Amino acid sequence: MAKSFSVSAFLLFTYLILMNILIFSPQTTAKSQYFSRILSPATLALKREKLSHLHFYFHDIVSGRNPTAIRVAQAAMTNQSATFFGAVVMMDDPLTMRPELSSKLVGRAQGIYASASQSELGFLMALNFAFTEGKYNGSTLSVLGRNTALSSVREMPIVGGSGVFRFARGYAQARTHTIDFRTGDAVVEYNVYVFHY
Numbered sequence: 001m002a003k004s005f006s007v008s009a010f011l012l013f014t015y016l017i018l019m020n021i022l023i024f025s026p027q028t029t030a031k032s033q034y035f036s037r038i039l040s041p042a043t044l045a046l047k048r049e050k051l052s053h054l055h056f057y058f059h060d061i062v063s064g065r066n067p068t069a070i071r072v073a074q075a076a077m078t079n080q081s082a083t084f085f086g087a088v089v090m091m092d093d094p095l096t097m098r099p100e101l102s103s104k105l106v107g108r109a110q111g112i113y114a115s116a117s118q119s120e121l122g123f124l125m126a127l128n129f130a131f132t133e134g135k136y137n138g139s140t141l142s143v144l145g146r147n148t149a150l151s152s153v154r155e156m157p158i159v160g161g162s163g164v165f166r167f168a169r170g171y172a173q174a175r176t177h178t179i180d181f182r183t184g185d186a187v188v189e190y191n192v193y194v195f196h197y
């Protein structure tokens, strides 16, 4: 009796081990053997999606000794174009809480704007907002959009993000706060509305 019990216990044990291998090995080897798998959002600790509103001022400094935006390329005909068509500008523009450059820095706008319209002042914007403030420090939002700089409101899509802005999507609205037509320096107010987790 005791012996047959131990034999069946042994068989059951063996059975469980085999099932365990069959059931769990795909997951334990997922990293090495699976290109793609379906995950529950809880696996990435994603809770409820939130909507955030960010408000800041963007300083595009093109003149003086320490410009934050510099023209890195242009076409032969760019100088003859009323819209600077073909000019490509690389920026590392400060983002501040208030319109004054001396106010609190919350991040930087890093990327490219390029004149992409021959009929009006219209830029292709391809940039990241790299935030440094509080819990946003180290997180980014990516913008890819069209900026007709002389329009009163310009709307640009937020196409993604990192850090607290993983899975981000939304839009940014830009309004010129001040522009110096002599130097080209501008302060632009941004309102950003973004869904993220």
Ligand SMILES: *[C@@H]1O[C@H](CO)[C@@H](O)[C@H](O)[C@H]1NC(C)=O
Binding pocket: 075, 076, 077, 079
């Ligand atoms: C365009 O104008 C700038 C500034 O006046 C000058 O330095 C540059 O050589 C000109 N470029 C061309 C291609 O004419």
Ligand SMILES: *[C@@H]1O[C@H](CO)[C@@H](O)[C@H](O)[C@H]1NC(C)=O
Binding pocket: 132, 133, 134, 137, 138
């Ligand atoms: C942001 O994070 C970096 C790297 O961790 C740190 O060096 C820096 O002091 C932080 N900045 C602010 C404003 O908290």
